[in-house]
Amino acid sequence: MTKEIRLNAFLMNCVGHLAPGQWTNPEDTSSDYLNAQYWVDLAELLERGLFDTLFLGDVTGVYDVDGGTAENALTNAAQTPMNDPFPLISLMAHATRHLGFGVTASVAYDPPYLLARRFTTLDHLTKGRVAWNIVTSYLESGARSLGQENLLGHDERYDRADEYLDLCYRFWEDSWDDGAVSRDAQAGKYVDPAGIHAVNHEGRYFRSHGIFQCEPSPQRTPLIFQAGGSQRGGQFAARHAECVFVGAPTREGVRRSVAQLQDQLHAAGRKRDDVRIFAMFTVIVEETAALARQRHQEYLARANLDGARALLSGWTGIDLSRYSLDDELVYVDTNAGQSALASFSKLDPSRTWTLRDALEFVALGGRGPVVVGDAREVADELQGWVNDTGIDGFNLAYIEMPRTFRNIVDYLVPELQRRGAYKRQYADGVLREKLLSAGPYRTTVSP
Numbered sequence: 192m193t194k195e196i197r198l199n200a201f202l203m204n205c206v207g208h209l210a211p212g213q214w215t216n217p218e219d220t221s222s223d224y225l226n227a228q229y230w231v232d233l234a235e236l237l238e239r240g241l242f243d244t245l246f247l248g249d250v251t252g253v254y255d256v257d258g259g260t261a262e263n264a265l266t267n268a269a270q271t272p273m274n275d276p277f278p279l280i281s282l283m284a285h286a287t288r289h290l291g292f293g294v295t296a297s298v299a300y301d302p303p304y305l306l307a308r309r310f311t312t313l314d315h316l317t318k319g320r321v322a323w324n325i326v327t328s329y330l331e332s333g334a335r336s337l338g339q340e341n342l343l344g345h346d347e348r349y350d351r352a353d354e355y356l357d358l359c360y361r362f363w364e365d366s367w368d369d370g371a372v373s374r375d376a377q378a379g380k381y382v383d384p385a386g387i388h389a390v391n392h393e394g395r396y397f398r399s400h401g402i403f404q405c406e407p408s409p410q411r412t413p414l415i416f417q418a419g420g421s422q423r424g425g426q427f428a429a430r431h432a433e434c435v436f437v438g439a440p441t442r443e444g445v446r447r448s449v450a451q452l453q454d455q456l457h458a459a460g461r462k463r464d465d466v467r468i469f470a471m472f473t474v475i476v477e478e479t480a481a482l483a484r485q486r487h488q489e490y491l492a493r494a495n496l497d498g499a500r501a502l503l504s505g506w507t508g509i510d511l512s513r514y515s516l517d518d519e520l521v522y523v524d525t526n527a528g529q530s531a532l533a534s535f536s537k538l539d540p541s542r543t544w545t546l547r548d549a550l551e552f553v554a555l556g557g558r559g560p561v562v563v564g565d566a567r568e569v570a571d572e573l574q575g576w577v578n579d580t581g582i583d584g585f586n587l588a589y590i591e592m593p594r595t596f597r598n599i600v601d602y603l604v605p606e607l608q609r610r611g612a613y614k615r616q617y618a619d620g621v622l623r624e625k626l627l628s629a630g631p632y633r634t635t636v637s638p
């Protein structure tokens with residue numbers, strides 16, 4: 192049977208996101224990210240294309256690993272400057288009915304109570320269309336700006352994140368009984384206090400005593416996404432995630448990431464196909480293959496390798512300005528994101544990468560592959576990846592705004608629909624019901 196492919200759009204609240212240099216194209220509108228209308232137009236476009244979510248990445252801090260300064264990132268707009276993703280969701284939810292919103296929030300800085308409250312608020316305002324992409328942060332600059340000496344150790348960040356999540360689940364799921372909000376005007380009773388329970392938590396990293404102050408939202412716990420493919424990151428995903436976001440440049444790399452995660456799910460007592468897996472990807476599709484290839488060449492000519500180096504240095508925690516472009520990338524453990532370097536070194540042993548190869552790759556679409564062609568070629572390619580790797584869909588980055596997404600909606604989506612590989616309408620229900628064919632509430636079991 193033809194597998195239905197899921198699509199999310201992958202952006203950050205910044206210029207260019209995963210395409211440093213492309214903002215210099217007069218037709219690219221990504222530097223309009225400061226305008227509300229830019230986001231509303233995008234959300235409406237994605238809903239027209241039946242995208243599952245608009246998925247917003249986020250980082251705390253600036254990319255200052257390259258050369259030990261933020262100069263490169265600032266000059267080339269390498270995810271710097273960057274605004275907060277949360278307020279965008281209220282705007283876009285108001286303009287749409289079905290589109291989901293994935294939002295990345297780090298557990299490194301906000302206390303669990305405040306972040307849990309923010310998600311509950313958004314889940315209400317979106318009527319249950321919010322997902323949380325949980326990350327543990329990788330930029331030391333963020334830690335310093337928030338008054339910390341440095342980031343916790345890589346694996347300890349995940350230990351702390353486990354406790355963070357367990358506490359959030361208690362706020363969302365244990366503090367308010369179903370039916371406690373009676374809104375009984377005749378009796379003059381909005382909430383029945385008997386249905387509200389204090390959360391008492393004394394843990395290694397967090398303490399909290401008291402009732403959660405928000406009434407339960409449609410999903411209670413937002414749909415849980417996770418991105419972070421190290422061994423420890425995979426264990427964390429196996430415990431919490433309902434959807435996982437992987438990023439690797441080759442088919443073999445993605446296949447291995449999926450297989451590793453499935454083994455970890457099995458080890459955690461879950462079914463191997465218990466999570467929906469999305470791969471980072473970029474699509475350049477045009478009405479004709481020739482035009483798509485021409486567009487690709489124009490994008491390559493504008494790609495900014497310095498900006499790409501600022502990004503890759505930040506992701507890996509290694510100052511890549513100290514290496515020559517012909518040096519081969521070799522895996523070492525670092526305290527930043529470990530899977531970023533692994534995906535250009537040990538993940539796929541059949542391929543070696545020089546620094547130049549990796550920068551040219553990252554400059555168009557980050558850690559995900561780029562597929563170029565007319566709708567038929569691109570659909571073949573996407574279906575091939577889904578069949579060979581076990582993923583469920585793609586988190587699609589853009590190169591040019593809004594052309595990348597407009598062309599996907601106008602050319603690729605109808606082709607996938609003709610093949611029976613893409614929905615023709617949204618399913619009913621909250622985001623979890625739409626994406627997982629499950630009930631409205633969290634599908635992973637509390638420990």
Ligand SMILES: Cc1cc2nc3c(=O)[nH]c(=O)nc-3n(C[C@H](O)[C@H](O)[C@H](O)COP(=O)(O)O)c2cc1C
Nearest residue numbers: 248249326327328418419420421424438528529530
């Ligand atoms: C595909 C992908 C996307 C990611 N997106 C973000 C992001 O938007 N913000 C962020 O802080 N970390 C992001 N990360 C990093 C990780 O989630 C994680 O917090 C950390 O850096 C450690 O990752 P690791 O388990 O791969 O070593 C991403 C990782 C992957 C694999």
